[in-house]
Amino acid sequence: MGKIKIAVKTPRIDMTPMVDLFFLLLVFFILTATFRPEEAAPIKTPMSTSQTPIPDSHLVTVMISKDDKVFFNVDNGTDSTEHIRANVLQAMGSNYKIKFTPKEIKKFVGLASFGLPITKFKDFLNAPDQKTREAMQVGIPIDSLDNQLTMWIRFARTYNNDMVFALKGDGDANYPVVKKVIAILGDNNVYKFNLTTDLKAVELPSEFIIK
Amino acid sequence: MAEIVQEEGHKGKGKRKAKKHGTHIDMTPMVDLACLLLTFFMLTTAFNKPKVMEIILPEKPKDNTPPPELDKNRALNIILVDNNKILWYVGMAEPGKALAEADYSKEGIRKVLLQRNKELFSSISKMKKDLIVGKLKLSTDSVEGRMKRFYKADKSGPIVLIKAADGVKYRNVVDIIDEMAITNIARYSLVDINPVEKMMVQNHLGSKPSVTAIK
Numbered sequence: 036m037g038k039i040k041i042a043v044k045t046p047r048i049d050m051t052p053m054v055d056l057f058f059l060l061l062v063f064f065i066l067t068a069t070f071r072p073e074e075a076a077p078i079k080t081p082m083s084t085s086q087t088p089i090p091d092s093h094l095v096t097v098m099i100s101k102d103d104k105v106f107f108n109v110d111n112g113t114d115s116t117e118h119i120r121a122n123v124l125q126a127m128g129s130n131y132k133i134k135f136t137p138k139e140i141k142k143f144v145g146l147a148s149f150g151l152p153i154t155k156f157k158d159f160l161n162a163p164d165q166k167t168r169e170a171m172q173v174g175i176p177i178d179s180l181d182n183q184l185t186m187w188i189r190f191a192r193t194y195n196n197d198m199v200f201a202l203k204g205d206g207d208a209n210y211p212v213v214k215k216v217i218a219i220l221g222d223n224n225v226y227k228f229n230l231t232t233d234l235k236a237v238e239l240p241s242e243f244i245i246k
Numbered sequence: 247m248a249e250i251v252q253e254e255g256h257k258g259k260g261k262r263k264a265k266k267h268g269t270h271i272d273m274t275p276m277v278d279l280a281c282l283l284l285t286f287f288m289l290t291t292a293f294n295k296p297k298v299m300e301i302i303l304p305e306k307p308k309d310n311t312p313p314p315e316l317d318k319n320r321a322l323n324i325i326l327v328d329n330n331k332i333l334w335y336v337g338m339a340e341p342g343k344a345l346a347e348a349d350y351s352k353e354g355i356r357k358v359l360l361q362r363n364k365e366l367f368s369s370i371s372k373m374k375k376d377l378i379v380g381k382l383k384l385s386t387d388s389v390e391g392r393m394k395r396f397y398k399a400d401k402s403g404p405i406v407l408i409k410a411a412d413g414v415k416y417r418n419v420v421d422i423i424d425e426m427a428i429t430n431i432a433r434y435s436l437v438d439i440n441p442v443e444k445m446m447v448q449n450h451l452g453s454k455p456s457v458t459a460i461k
Contacts, residue, residue: 050273057280064287081417083424085299099416201298206417210326213416217303217436226305229298230420237428238352243360243367 075148075172076100081206083232090199093119095191096231097184097220098148099204103212104174105184106150109191109198119194120144126190127153135160150174153183177215184216188223200228301423304435322362322404324355325439325447326422328413333450334358339442345450350421359429363403367430370396397432406434411447 078098092113098106112119121140128135131153135143139160150172151159162168177184191198200220204213220228307313318337325333325345332355333345348355360367370393376382377389384392408422419436426434439447 050277054273054277054280057277057284061280061284061287064284064291068287068291080296081420083297083299083420084428085297085424087298087300088295089298203296204416204420206415206420208416210410210414210416210419211412213419214410221303221306224305227300227302229300230423231296232299232420232424234297239428240352240357240360243357 075106075150075169076104078203078205079207080203080231080233082235083230084235084237085232086234087229089201089229089231093195093198094201095188095198096148096201096203097188097216098150099202099208099212099216100150100174101205101207103209104150104172105177105212105216106148106172107175107184107187108148109187111144112195117195118144119191122194123187123190124156126194127186128156130186130190133157152176152181153186177212177219182219185219185222188220188225192223192225200225201231202228203231299420299423299427316405320403320405321407322359323407323409323443324422325443326408326410326414326418327447327451328411330418332422333447335446339440339446341442341445342449343446345446347450350418350425355422356425356429359404359406359425359431363429363431366396366400366403366432370430397430400432403432406431408434408436409439409443410436411439411444 076098078100092110094110096108098108100106109119109123111117121144124135124140124143133153133156135157139157142160146168149159152173152175155171159168159171162171175184175187176182188200202213202216202220220226321337323335323337323339327333330350332348332350334348334355335343335345346358348358373382373389373392373396377384406426408419410419423434423436425431
């Protein structure tokens with residue numbers, strides 16, 4: 036008996052719609068992507084019920100890590116023509132009599148937050164890789180003898196008076212350090228600032244919920 | 247002309263078209279790449295931007311101007327202590343004054359604050375409710391303005407003084423400031439703890455040993 040052989044064909048799946056979808060999503064994600072910059076220290080911010088989003092530009096961030104080190108960051112403005120970072124670094128350099136080369140300034144503009152004494156900055160900017168840089172982040176000096184944080188804040192403010200200040204502290208940071216940073220902000224006449232937090236839901240005791 | 251003749255000849259014999267192969271491009275590598283990039287961008291995108299909580303502190307007094315007088319009955323003093331505990335009392339600090347204890351849960355300090363700030367809180371939440379239902383139509387700016395007016399008109403709510411003892415974490419301070427926002431406290435400030443209050447805290451914790459003391 037002869038069997039009728041059915042030719043087995045591998046079914047062809049038309050991948051075109053899938054590819055279309057992929058590219059659509061890809062384009063969407065590329066356009067919405069904002070890269071997480073190389074942060075000096077991991078900071079787990081506490082939660083609050085505030086829903087105000089953080090401003091995009093002209094933001095000066097003072098960070099306090101879990102081990103009470105202080106870091107600083109200033110963004111480069113709405114576009115690259117403002118040169119905020121370059122100006123702040125140069126002002127800081129001239130105050131501490133350190134001359135930065137254009138190459139070092141360019142490197143600084145590309146980095147994000149930092150936390151080290153200004154005297155170590157040249158080595159920091161010329162460090163070969165991220166690992167070496169990370170090891171150098173020992174925190175910005177904030178004691179009254181050598182208060183470099185106040186200088187950073189002052190130069191960021193002299194460059195642009197409309198800077199928004201944000202305090203981004205780790206939930207486990209000790210309050211005395213935070214209090215000191217708030218006092219330093221006050222020394223620079225910054226009384227209005229933002230505390231960076233993560234969102235959580237509001238819960239009320241049952242008798243206060245209005246139906 | 248010759249071409250036309252040829253074509254006619256074809257017609258006569260019936261159609262013999264050369265089979266057209268749609269040029270098939272193998273799309274697999276492209277799909278792989280697209281998929282890879284897609285995954286990468288999805289993972290690196292930070293969607294939820296961090297939120298901020300605005301805080302405005304009073305300016306430092308320029309000269310030796312005396313601090314503003316406080317209504318004793320409205321002053322609610324909150325002392326943050328370690329182990330996520332809150333101690334509070336009303337009025338002026340006096341040695342030997344008893345402290346009440348609370349925590350950061352919704353039945354803790356929040357209830358205390360809400361009970362004292364009932365009037366302002368209920369009028370603000372009524373406004374919010376009206377906004378949601380649609381009884382009241384306002385732009386975001388005018389909502390903020392109205393909130394500010396409510397805050398300014400507040401004559402009976404507590405004036406909260408937040409003080410932090412030793413061993414308090416930043417999280418505790420953020421939590422308590424957040425409580426102020428939740429319960430719509432119109433007036434609050436972060437102030438230093440004074441020696442009398444330090445004694446009161448010691449007395450309170452001394453009678454009931456804290457967790458760290460046992461360890």
